[in-house]
Amino acid sequence: MIVARNGGIYPNEDIAKYVTAVGMRLARKTEQANEGWVFTVLDTPTVSAFAQPGGYIYVTRGLLAFVNDEAELASILAHQMVHSLENHFPPTGEEAAAAPDSGLAPDAVLDGLIGGRKDGTFALPPSVRTSGGRPIFSDQMDVVAAIRGVDILTRAGYPGAKSVAFAKRLLAQDTWSRDVDGMGDMMLFGETPLAKADTVAAIELAVRDQVTDISNIDFETPYLSAIRGLVYGDSPARGLIRDGKFIHPELRFSFELPEGFTPEITAGEVIARGPNGAMLVLDTTDQAGERLESYIRDKWAPSLTRSVRSGYLYDLTPNEIGGFDAASGFQPYDDDSGPKVAQLVVIRADKRVYRFRAISAAADFDLSQQMEAAIDTFEEVPVTLAATFKPYWIHVHEIQPGDSVNLFAAAMPMRDGAEAHFRALNGYADGRVPMVGELVKLVME
Ligand SMILES: [Zn+2]
DSSP: OHHHHTTOBOSOHHHHHHHHHHHHHHHTTSSSOSSSOEEEEESOSSEEEEEETTTEEEEEHHHHHHOOSHHHHHHHHHHHHHHHHTTOOOOOSHHHHHSTTOSOOHHHHHHTSSOSOTTOOOOOOGGGOOOSSOOTTHHHHHHHHHHHHHHHHHHTTOOHHHHHHHHHHHHHHHHHHTTOTTSOOEEOSOSSHHHHHHHHHHHHHHHHTOOOOOOSSOOHHHHHHHHTTOEESOOTTTOEEETTEEEETTTTEEEEOOTTOEEEEETTEEEEEOGGGOEEEEEEESOOOSOHHHIIIIIIHHHHHTTSEEOOOEEEEEEEETTEEEEEEEEEEEETTEEEEEEEEEEEETTEEEEEEEEEETTOHHHHHHHHHHHTTOEEOOHHHHTTOOOEEEEEEEOOTTOOHHHHHHHSOOSSOHHHHHHHHHTOOTTOOOOTTOEEEEEEO
16 A cells, blocks of 8 residues: 555666665664565655565655665665664554554654545645654654664665765755655655754764774765666656646646646645645546536535535536536635635546545635636647657766766756756755766756
8 A cells, every 4th residue: 555655666676676685785784684674666756765564665766866876875775774673663553543554664654655644535735734643752763763774874884974965965955846846855854854954963973973984985886877767757657747737648638737836746646735725636536427516516525524614515517627527616614724615626538537626725716716727727638749758767977078067957858947956866066067987867858
């Protein structure tokens, strides 16, 4: 279930083997030296890693794209392995029953990568969600993982200093990525910027205590060879964001995102978050039956409002969107932050039924209209056009004389912020100039 919700397993055996080899090199420096570990790469652009009971360690391909060498990868694996070794999992029992995916280490649970109520009831966005099996002393767990992680890392022969630099880069990335499309958010090292900073500070202190450091070993070349061709950002199998549109080349539909909304694509859902808590969510249902209005009135709206105070569904009407049969209604309800309204729209297209719910504060009429206009742009993507959407992928380039950051940025397919992407991916601080012979990662289409 966890795997499915996070894009499934990334289908590349070489990368999986490489990650496992690095993980097992670390495992040999723990009390669980030889077996009991399963390392998995998840097919999601989100930058994250987490542990699950039973020695299951997950890293995302979003994280792998961001990592620059084997020591950085090892630092993340070691941190997650400590969560597993120290049993940093929420208690089972009552709490577990309440949270379907409890039993996960803090990085995942806290950051909402796994959490969320998939039964379709109105849920708070992950950033403000506080339930869901959240461990009480999670921040301290991250500090423990930081300290012991550095110990395992350095005993396995990796330079501790790398993990400090990498953690700082992740922290900088976290702030930056909020404004950039197509690049996953960072979900690691605690929930709040403050908790993340604490974790990074703990890593820094732990590294300072290490006496020896190995800095003359090339950790970069093996890593970059292993991730050559890695898919970067969203993938056609789950839908892509291009030029302000969400496009699903396989299911062959698209719609425009409302201006100023930030999209997030998960395995079964697209969530676009806007100002003032506004949220446009797209998913599908196989429960719709013949009449779409009846589905909204009798099934969907009641299931959504089961656990909140709600008013009557109004303006329930059949209509047509993008040439497809559709129906729409408005469901008022109250949540912690006050009165809300959710426009509920179902569209039957190509045997599938898509559902949009556009949620905004009841007083935010403009936002509600903006989301309604976005839903109205839902349309079929022609086969020929669908075939032109390819995923981005990571190309490893050896720097030649005459190369420059500007040239690299121009070669990358992002419409905006290509240089910032290049610098973030490669850990290039502002003003740093490429040196001939160095390896860098470029995003290609
Ligand atoms: Zn952690």
